[in-house]
Amino acid sequence: MTSTPEETPILQTVEISRAFGGFRAVDGASISIGRGDVVALIGPNGAGKTTLFNVISRLLPPTSGQLLFEGADVTHTSPQRLARMGIGRTFQDVRLFDTMTAWDNIAVFAQTEASGTLRSGLLSPRAVGREAKRVRARVDETLDYAGLSPVAATVAGELSFAQQKKVAIARCLAQQARLMLLDEPASGLDAVEREDVAKIIEKLSSDGVTILLVEHNMDIVREVAHRAIFLAEGKIVGEDAPDRLLASSELAEIYFGHLRAETSTT
Amino acid sequence: MTLQVTITQGLTFGSVYALSALGFAILYNTTGVFHIAYGAFAILGFMIAVTLNTSESAVPLIGSVVVGIAAVFVVTIVTFGFYNLLARRGLDRLGIFVVSLGIAIGTQALMQLAFGPAIRTFNIPSLARVHSVAGFPFSALAWIAIGSAVVIFALVTGALRRTRWGYRVRGIASNPELAQLVGTRTGLTMTGVYAVAAICSVWAAVLLGMLTTQTSADGTNVMLLAAIATIAAGRGTYAGGFLVALALGFVQPAFSFYISETWAPSAVFGIALVLLLIRPAGLSRAGAEAQR
Amino acid sequence: MIVFGLTLVYSNITMQLLIYFVVALSLNFVIGYARALSIHHAALFGIGAFTYAVMAQRGWSNDLILCGLAAAVIAAMVSVILAFGSLRISGDYFIVASFAFQFFAIEALFNWTSISGGPNGDYGLPTPTILGLAISSTAAYILVAALLAVATLGFAIWLRRSPYGRLLRAMGDAPSALLTAGFGVLRLKVGVFGISGIIAAVAGVLYAAYLGVAQTATFDVNLAILLVAIVVIGGTGSAVGSLLGAALIAFVQPLLTNLNLSATTTAAVQQLIFAALLVGVVALLPRGLVQLGDLPKLVMRRSRGGSSR
Numbered sequence: 001m002t003s004t005p006e007e008t009p010i011l012q013t014v015e016i017s018r019a020f021g022g023f024r025a026v027d028g029a030s031i032s033i034g035r036g037d038v039v040a041l042i043g044p045n046g047a048g049k050t051t052l053f054n055v056i057s058r059l060l061p062p063t064s065g066q067l068l069f070e071g072a073d074v075t076h077t078s079p080q081r082l083a084r085m086g087i088g089r090t091f092q093d094v095r096l097f098d099t100m101t102a103w104d105n106i107a108v109f110a111q112t113e114a115s116g117t118l119r120s121g122l123l124s125p126r127a128v129g130r131e132a133k134r135v136r137a138r139v140d141e142t143l144d145y146a147g148l149s150p151v152a153a154t155v156a157g158e159l160s161f162a163q164q165k166k167v168a169i170a171r172c173l174a175q176q177a178r179l180m181l182l183d184e185p186a187s188g189l190d191a192v193e194r195e196d197v198a199k200i201i202e203k204l205s206s207d208g209v210t211i212l213l214v215e216h217n218m219d220i221v222r223e224v225a226h227r228a229i230f231l232a233e234g235k236i237v238g239e240d241a242p243d244r245l246l247a248s249s250e251l252a253e254i255y256f257g258h259l260r261a262e263t264s265t266t
Numbered sequence: 267m268t269l270q271v272t273i274t275q276g277l278t279f280g281s282v283y284a285l286s287a288l289g290f291a292i293l294y295n296t297t298g299v300f301h302i303a304y305g306a307f308a309i310l311g312f313m314i315a316v317t318l319n320t321s322e323s324a325v326p327l328i329g330s331v332v333v334g335i336a337a338v339f340v341v342t343i344v345t346f347g348f349y350n351l352l353a354r355r356g357l358d359r360l361g362i363f364v365v366s367l368g369i370a371i372g373t374q375a376l377m378q379l380a381f382g383p384a385i386r387t388f389n390i391p392s393l394a395r396v397h398s399v400a401g402f403p404f405s406a407l408a409w410i411a412i413g414s415a416v417v418i419f420a421l422v423t424g425a426l427r428r429t430r431w432g433y434r435v436r437g438i439a440s441n442p443e444l445a446q447l448v449g450t451r452t453g454l455t456m457t458g459v460y461a462v463a464a465i466c467s468v469w470a471a472v473l474l475g476m477l478t479t480q481t482s483a484d485g486t487n488v489m490l491l492a493a494i495a496t497i498a499a500g501r502g503t504y505a506g507g508f509l510v511a512l513a514l515g516f517v518q519p520a521f522s523f524y525i526s527e528t529w530a531p532s533a534v535f536g537i538a539l540v541l542l543l544i545r546p547a548g549l550s551r552a553g554a555e556a557q558r
Numbered sequence: 559m560i561v562f563g564l565t566l567v568y569s570n571i572t573m574q575l576l577i578y579f580v581v582a583l584s585l586n587f588v589i590g591y592a593r594a595l596s597i598h599h600a601a602l603f604g605i606g607a608f609t610y611a612v613m614a615q616r617g618w619s620n621d622l623i624l625c626g627l628a629a630a631v632i633a634a635m636v637s638v639i640l641a642f643g644s645l646r647i648s649g650d651y652f653i654v655a656s657f658a659f660q661f662f663a664i665e666a667l668f669n670w671t672s673i674s675g676g677p678n679g680d681y682g683l684p685t686p687t688i689l690g691l692a693i694s695s696t697a698a699y700i701l702v703a704a705l706l707a708v709a710t711l712g713f714a715i716w717l718r719r720s721p722y723g724r725l726l727r728a729m730g731d732a733p734s735a736l737l738t739a740g741f742g743v744l745r746l747k748v749g750v751f752g753i754s755g756i757i758a759a760v761a762g763v764l765y766a767a768y769l770g771v772a773q774t775a776t777f778d779v780n781l782a783i784l785l786v787a788i789v790v791i792g793g794t795g796s797a798v799g800s801l802l803g804a805a806l807i808a809f810v811q812p813l814l815t816n817l818n819l820s821a822t823t824t825a826a827v828q829q830l831i832f833a834a835l836l837v838g839v840v841a842l843l844p845r846g847l848v849q850l851g852d853l854p855k856l857v858m859r860r861s862r863g864g865s866s867r
Contacts, residue, residue, distance in 0.1 A: 095734060100724070175740060360593070
């Protein structure tokens with residue numbers, strides 16, 4: 001289901017890099033994601049996957065290189081602008097608004113830009129009412145889609161971890177993101193919960209949302225991703241269908257070598 | 267005031283601030299706690315020392331200062347034990363900060379009740395006598411302030427770099443959880459840290475009390491200058507904090523000399539404020555966001 | 559009206575309660591929503607007081623609305639600068655900057671004797687007017703303060719339910735996630751700092767007009783910390799909490815005065831009480847005294863939940 005060459009990719013990074021001091025966390029990575037794709041970003045810990053996400057969502061400005069969203073150069077666009085343009089993301093550490101209910105968490109992502117101004121409260125009561133109704137409808141619909149309606153009124157900090165992860169995805173949905181960056185959507189979940197999240201991802205994909213995900217669980221990657229990109233030490237070292245990529249003994253050595261070292265320390 | 271006076275005063279007060287900043291920085295770097303009560307504790311040590319000391323001879327004088335330091339050392343251990351307890355019970359950084367604020371004003375209030383609101387000074391005329399050197403009016407006290415600051419700084423940073431204790435302190439500063447995991451004896455190591463903090467803060471407060479006067483309520487100023495220097499220099503650098511604090515010591519006399527004496531006290535905080543708002547390049551929004 | 563029957567002591571308590579409530583609630587917007595521990599609120603309060611003192615003493619105007627507007631403009635400018643600062647520096651760093659501003663502002667005011675009257679302060683301030691009506695009775699002061707309190711409370715209630723308030727809370731919880739929702743943090747911070755500062759300054763105008771004096775010592779770092787204590791003891795993010803905190807200070811002060819201690823001892827004992835409350839509340843009731851209202855619920859949950867936590 002990769003895009004045809006003449007179609008503009010939804011996301012393109014051109015030789016993008018991000019350095020912290022002398023350390024190049026992302027080092028000249030060029031990726032191209034077609035509309036409707038589900039692409040997994042895999043690689044050992046510290047390979048720069050989350051940094052690449054931070055650069056794509058512009059929470060971190062790239063040190064060099066170019067970022068294109070739907071053909072437009074967004075290298076210097078602010079993160080909030082980019083979010084408005086249609087890029088949504090989740091965080092590895094979830095970052096919900098912990099003191100707010102699941103409903104309110106999602107409402108923040110459904111609100112219009114104008115609601116961020118004090119003036120918005122002084123608009124005509126009718127306009128305020130209309131906007132509130134729109135947000136309510138969108139939030140309820142999103143909660144329903146993600147199967148979160150029963151916990152709508154629960155404070156986010158008190159939800160189960162799996163529910164929190166779902167709220168994070170639902171927030172992207174509420175902002176009508178066309179590209180979602182999901183940072184380890186299945187980590188820390190049990191098998192049943194993982195299957196649940198995989199189903200949501202597949203549903204999103206079939207509804208036309210493009211998805212780029214970081215994931216350590218290879219079952220999930222095989223199940224949902226059309227394509228996988230292998231990142232090691234900030235560089236892209238392989239790109240293929242997940243099965244074929246994972247079958248490559250060389251990459252498996254990098255990946256599982258790291259994984260083994262990791263498990264032995266903890 | 268002449269230029270020579272300005273430089274002498276700047277060096278003297280700067281050394282005292284630098285000493286105070288060193289104690290604050292080592293606590294902040296190792297525990298991550300923004301110990302607002304630091305200044306109040308320093309004044310507590312000073313108050314104990316000045317109350318105990320009755321003569322001008324060396325032994326009782328030094329003895330009273332040692333008692334003041336020891337008292338603050340104990341209070342610091344108890345306080346940080348309390349912070350740790352609260353942190354283990356899930357209190358966040360802001361909460362611990364507020365507790366520290368409460369301990370600061372509580373200590374201040376207790377001192378008001380115990381020692382009264384009067385201005386106190388460590389008056390040692392023999393030390394305060396000025397011997398001008400090429401127009402620089404250094405007193406024995408000024409030399410003691412500058413000398414002790416340099417010596418204590420050299421000893422502490424030397425110990426941090428060379429000794430096993432220093433190695434452990436640096437380990438705790440860079441990663442407290444890991445230090446605990448690999449079996450660093452954090453309790454014993456931290457006792458050393460609290461001792462350094464008590465020595466630096468109380469000695470600085472005593473010096474200030476000899477150079478000028480102190481009241482029970484002066485702790486916040488002491489803490490604030492130390493905190494500003496620590497922050498402006500950046501976490502983890504002791505020499506940077508020492509130098510920034512030293513520079514802050516020059517602000518007041520220099521401002522009095524060149525601009526206006528009345529406005530000099532506010533200038534210190536004004537300049538510190540500008541420094542805080544403009545200097546932290548590494549603490550820009552992106553940096554702070556990335557750390558989150 | 560019942561206020562006419564109150565003795566001077568009780569009207570004084572009422573007035574203190576209302577003013578402290580307004581100041582604490584406005585500080586709570588910053589602490590409770592933006593989660594920035596702002597120490598310099600006392601300075602903003604003081605800026606309002608001296609705005610009235612200067613304008614009234616020099617005969618420019620003793621109209622509360624006009625003076626309130628002037629104070630609001632000054633406080634807004636200061637708050638916006640500090641809001642920008644809080645974007646560059648966060649957490650502990652902001653608190654220290656806020657501390658430094660508190661010291662700087664009061665120290666500078668103290669030295670600027672033509673404005674503040676130096677150590678003596680500005681005294682003998684003329685009684686204020688509102689739209690030409692002289693405010694001469696205590697009841698009238700209480701009425702004006704009550705109006706201000708109701709307006710502030712109204713704003714707090716609006717914040718609680720409005721989409722704008724939702725964004726402010728989100729900013730306090732996870733600013734980076736708010737960016738990914740498409741909202742810049744700058745505008746929100748400037749907004750909440752500005753509103754908070756304006757309300758404090760307006761309260762300061764009324765306070766100076768009521769007392770007839772303005773002294774820099776009133777607005778020093780001790781008051782600054784006391785205000786933070788009121789907010790935290792009552793409960794961050796809770797309007798009821800701010801009312802509880804303000805009531806505490808309004809009643810503790812006259813109770814201590816009754817003990818006939820010296821002024822400094824009274825101040826020290828009061829400080830000690832608030833210090834103990836501050837530490838005790840944060841350690842035992844992280845959400846403040848308002849949490850006591852949940853206690854029955856908590857006990858029930860615990861007895862049902864059995865051994866789990």
